[in-house]
Amino acid sequence: DTAVSQTPKYLVTQMGNDKSIKCEQNLGHDTMYWYKQDSKKFLKIMFSYNNKELIINETVPNRFSPKSPDKAHLNLHINSLELGDSAVYFCASSQDPELAGGHTDTQYFGPGTRLTVL
Amino acid sequence: GQNIDQPTEMTATEGAIVQINCTYQTSGFNGLFWYQQHAGEAPTFLSYNVLDGLEEKGRFSSFLSRSKGYSYLLLKELQMKDSASYLCAVLTTDSWGKFQFGAGTQVVVTP
Numbered sequence: 637d638t639a640v641s642q643t644p645k646y647l648v649t650q651m652g653n654d655k656s657i658k659c660e661q662n663l664g665h666d667t668m669y670w671y672k673q674d675s676k677k678f679l680k681i682m683f684s685y686n687n688k689e690l691i692i693n694e695t696v697p698n699r700f701s702p703k704s705p706d707k708a709h710l711n712l713h714i715n716s717l718e719l720g721d722s723a724v725y726f727c728a729s730s731q732d733p734e735l736a737g738g739h740t741d742t743q744y745f746g747p748g749t750r751l752t753v754l
Numbered sequence: 755g756q757n758i759d760q761p762t763e764m765t766a767t768e769g770a771i772v773q774i775n776c777t778y779q780t781s782g783f784n785g786l787f788w789y790q791q792h793a794g795e796a797p798t799f800l801s802y803n804v805l806d807g808l809e810e811k812g813r814f815s816s817f818l819s820r821s822k823g824y825s826y827l828l829l830k831e832l833q834m835k836d837s838a839s840y841l842c843a844v845l846t847t848d849s850w851g852k853f854q855f856g857a858g859t860q861v862v863v864t865p
Contacts, residue, residue, distance in 0.1 A: 640796075669853075677839065679797070679855040726796060742787065743853060745796035 639663050640746035642727050648752045649717060657712045657749045659727030668710035669743065670702060671726040679726070685710055717753045724748045758856035760842050765862045766832055774827045774840050774859045782847025788816050788827045789841040791858065797841055801827070829861070837863045 640661045649655055661668065667686040673679050683702045684691045690702065699715045710727060727746040757779040766772040778786070785804040789797035803809055803818035803825060815828040829836055839858040846852055 677858050679841065679843075679853075681853060684852070742799050742802060744799070747796050748794075 640727060640729055640744050642725075642746040642749050644749060645747060646750050646752075648754065650754055651717055651719060653717050654713070654715045655717060655751070656714070657725055657727075657751075659710050659712070659746055661708055661727075661729040661744070661746075663729055663731075663744060665729040665731050665744075666707060667730050668704070668707075669728040669730075670710065670712050671728060671745075673724045673726060673748070675723070682712075682725075683710075714751075717751075719753050722751055722753045724750050758842055758844055758854055760840075760856040760859045762857070763860040763862065765864060767864050768832055768834060770832050772829045772832060772861060774829070774842075774861070776825045776827070776842035776856055778823050778825070778842070778844045778854075778856075780844045780846045780854055783820060784845040784847055784852070786816075786818055786825045787843040787845065787853075788814075788825075789843060789855075791839045791841060793838075800840075832863050834863050834865070837861060 642659045669684045670682040671679050672682055682693055682696045685702055685704050701713045702710055704710045726748045728743040730743045760776045764772055785802055787802050788800040790800050791797040800814055801809055801811060801816040803816050806818055806820055808815055808817045813830045818825045827840055839860050841858045842856040844854050846854055
């Protein structure tokens with residue numbers, strides 16, 4: 637009955653490779669997110685996506701591309717991996733507050749994917 | 755720019771009380787969240803404040819003063835399992851990435 641799940645949990649790969657991380661939520665939420673948590677533990681938003689619109693953090697390199705086959709899934713594709721991409725990537729989801737009657741859009745996080753680029 | 759500040763680390767003994775402060779300067783404000791993150795795990799939601807005042811939830815309480823751009827998380831009757839990082843996050847009015855997180859405060863509970 638996992639709410640937000642991600643695969644894989646660990647990913648070790650060589651520089652220059654292309655990889656994907658998958659995320660699924662069974663909470664019926666409308667909005668999903670990708671965050672990057674670096675070694676300094678800052679959680680930084682990369683993308684937010686709902687069934688209306690993809691909103692991109694323009695500081696994220698275009699080697700990173702989110703893909704959402706449906707509102708329960710948001711995958712992250714990374715091309716030409718670099719050493720600096722090593723981090724933990726968290727997926728999260730929330731209910732669009734406009735649809736939730738204006739209530740808080742608390743975010744629920746997946747378990748994270750630890751990416752190590754060698 | 756966005757700025758969310760919280761102490762890097764705090765240490766307290768089992769059974770004690772610890773107060774984690776968070777100050778923020780953000781573009782717009784739609785609420786402040788506290789998350790708990792154990793090492794190697796995902797952040798989990800603890801509390802949400804949007805109006806000034808104190809919200810109590812068991813051993814944890816969170817306070818907000820919007821005029822001062824200030825919040826604190828109070829952990830009472832500390833237990834060893836409370837050793838974790840506590841993240842302050844502000845819900846801004848940016849068009850994207852509405853959540854802005856602080857770097858987290860590592861709380862170490864000692865016997």
